[in-house]
Amino acid sequence: MIPSNIFASKGAVISALAAILLLSFNENSAVAFTPTSTSSAPSLRITPIVKSSNVKLHSAIEDTTPIQSEPVSPSMSLLEHFITEYQQSLEGGSKWATEFGFAEEGEDAPESAFYAIFRAIRQVDAKTNNADGSSSGEKLMGLRGVPMYVPNYILARAEQKHQNAFCDFFHFPHLAKALEEDFLDAQRGSTNNRKGWQVAAVSQPTGSSFNDARMTLPEVNAALEAGTVIFNNIGAHIPRLAGPTLASTDALSLPGALNMYVTAKGMRTSAPPHTDRQDVLVVQMEGAKRWRVFTPPTDGDVKPNADPFARGKGEDSLPLHTLLEGSEGRLGSELLMDVVTREGDVLYIPAGFPHTTDTVEESNDVDYDTSIHLTFNIDTHVWDLDYLAARSAALQRNKVNDALSPQSENRYVGKVNQLPQNIRSEVMDALPLEFLDIIPSESPDFMNGVAKQLAKKCNLVDEATGQSAELSEASYVEALERIHSYGSDILDVHRDMYLAAVEEGRLRKAEDAMTAHLKKDDGEVTMSNERMQRLSLFRVRPFFEQIESLKKDLYSWCVSGESIAQESAASSQLDPNWQFTAALKVGDEVEADLGGAFFAGKIAQVTGNTYNVVFFDGDRENGLERDQIKLLNPPTAADEDEFDTTGMTPKEIKRMRKKMEKKKRK
Numbered sequence: 001m002i003p004s005n006i007f008a009s010k011g012a013v014i015s016a017l018a019a020i021l022l023l024s025f026n027e028n029s030a031v032a033f034t035p036t037s038t039s040s041a042p043s044l045r046i047t048p049i050v051k052s053s054n055v056k057l058h059s060a061i062e063d064t065t066p067i068q069s070e071p072v073s074p075s076m077s078l079l080e081h082f083i084t085e086y087q088q089s090l091e092g093g094s095k096w097a098t099e100f101g102f103a104e105e106g107e108d109a110p111e112s113a114f115y116a117i118f119r120a121i122r123q124v125d126a127k128t129n130n131a132d133g134s135s136s137g138e139k140l141m142g143l144r145g146v147p148m149y150v151p152n153y154i155l156a157r158a159e160q161k162h163q164n165a166f167c168d169f170f171h172f173p174h175l176a177k178a179l180e181e182d183f184l185d186a187q188r189g190s191t192n193n194r195k196g197w198q199v200a201a202v203s204q205p206t207g208s209s210f211n212d213a214r215m216t217l218p219e220v221n222a223a224l225e226a227g228t229v230i231f232n233n234i235g236a237h238i239p240r241l242a243g244p245t246l247a248s249t250d251a252l253s254l255p256g257a258l259n260m261y262v263t264a265k266g267m268r269t270s271a272p273p274h275t276d277r278q279d280v281l282v283v284q285m286e287g288a289k290r291w292r293v294f295t296p297p298t299d300g301d302v303k304p305n306a307d308p309f310a311r312g313k314g315e316d317s318l319p320l321h322t323l324l325e326g327s328e329g330r331l332g333s334e335l336l337m338d339v340v341t342r343e344g345d346v347l348y349i350p351a352g353f354p355h356t357t358d359t360v361e362e363s364n365d366v367d368y369d370t371s372i373h374l375t376f377n378i379d380t381h382v383w384d385l386d387y388l389a390a391r392s393a394a395l396q397r398n399k400v401n402d403a404l405s406p407q408s409e410n411r412y413v414g415k416v417n418q419l420p421q422n423i424r425s426e427v428m429d430a431l432p433l434e435f436l437d438i439i440p441s442e443s444p445d446f447m448n449g450v451a452k453q454l455a456k457k458c459n460l461v462d463e464a465t466g467q468s469a470e471l472s473e474a475s476y477v478e479a480l481e482r483i484h485s486y487g488s489d490i491l492d493v494h495r496d497m498y499l500a501a502v503e504e505g506r507l508r509k510a511e512d513a514m515t516a517h518l519k520k521d522d523g524e525v526t527m528s529n530e531r532m533q534r535l536s537l538f539r540v541r542p543f544f545e546q547i548e549s550l551k552k553d554l555y556s557w558c559v560s561g562e563s564i565a566q567e568s569a570a571s572s573q574l575d576p577n578w579q580f581t582a583a584l585k586v587g588d589e590v591e592a593d594l595g596g597a598f599f600a601g602k603i604a605q606v607t608g609n610t611y612n613v614v615f616f617d618g619d620r621e622n623g624l625e626r627d628q629i630k631l632l633n634p635p636t637a638a639d640e641d642e643f644d645t646t647g648m649t650p651k652e653i654k655r656m657r658k659k660m661e662k663k664k665r666k
Contacts, residue, residue, distance in 0.1 A: 085120035087158040113165035114244040118251035143425040145350025152344030167344040170285045178238045183537040188223040191269040193320040224264040231260040237536035239505020246498040253437045255494040263371045273356040274312030278377035284341040287371035294354040298332030304417040380430035394479035396558040403465035451476040497543040593628040
């Protein structure tokens, strides 16, 4: 039950109790980072809670006795690297915030810190990707990534402040105001940690009027009694959250989204164990939440149709007790982190890493009613910005059978999960974060480097499956260029959507100042018809329609024809007069000469050296000679060889050509 005094001042929120850890994890080792100074945080005793051949976990407990401890880190730990990049990105964040009107010149704004933290992620990722597209050192993202926890006070120290910029940015009263001003939607998540995460609508329309259809604050409060309330893509709907979402999009040069999760205190399972398709950055806005993060499951050969980026969702179950079995258990997962995030803390979880949350507090003196955190989604896998998507596009474009042959539109299920773990992780890697920042025609070295990495990963798949795609580097470059164009368009749509929300917030603020005297005695907002038409329900829809259109365009391109590399090779061998000399087959689009005028039609029948043509109006002309017919499209390799290569692998085509060559010799 949410107390009635939830809108009252909540008093001093307990600051971060500990610099719990940055866990830098890879296949061989894990390290924890402790700050060099604890002057602005409670003193800490670092206590190992799990030890194995490849994992060392630490939790932090508050201790009033000063202790002396040296930082535990490699020469340049990921946390040190991240904090350095964050500190260096703050100035750029300030300039960005000023440019977009979030702050006056020389002033600080929370949006600048949001920009800086995502720019830090971008820089850390860039420094683990070499010029040739290969990776070195610890990766931040994906199935080979590294989760990390950054307490409030470490970020505050980087900002040279008492508390970081994220504190006090968004609390429950802000949500209550948004519910009053707009038409929002939300789901309530299930709480059974033995079954897949299911969601149900928070509210249902109670009548036919507009107000009867709106979700209300009492409905949200009622839902909080039963589970976590989830607001998906809320950065496009609530203007106050549009700024941080735009900041993440601009800093990463990547289309992304923001979800918000609201949970009552005392919920034993606020989110059952699950994985996400996105690499996520969590920022705790209010209250506290316990997080347990695990290594990715290794049971792909047992459950190949379980999406590694959507485990524990829908019908797939990821029971907590099986995760806790450890590396020798059924899932092969190990506990990496067990931390509590408090206001201003940041937690980063790579895509595919199982995690579960609760709001059960061991300490009774922690003063909060609700836990609110923002989850920023780094959507590389959602928008086809990974090597598996690029591989799929290149194979489809070249009409080459896919050895992984996904049985559905979801390429992350099926045979891909039966690949060796290291190969599966590599082929599911995201493309470099700077991918959408470059202009392909002006960055050939970069594109060629990424294409070489794509070819390398495809070769690993070929070796593991015993098949060979035999695509040229030019085919890979072409696929990457098309994905770059698509991704850039998707990025532009997202930016426009968040800018529209920011502008709406400023317009509402101006309108409220002018119409404050029209407010009812009970504080209810009087909404004009014009303002009603600008509600996010209507504002967001056109952007998603654009996104759906772009997705269809990409799919059409993939399946529409052969690669530019193959077309160029075929064109270079064509007779200059190919339109009147190349072989014709049934279905070819042509123009036929009927007494000096050419009319569009299709080849209906081939009889020896004569052709029957059906015209656009249904009329037919039979017995035309070859020089009376103009072929409209250049013949492909399949046309020249006089056999259909659709669905055949390059090896099968090669074998067929050899057979035909033997026939010619006889």
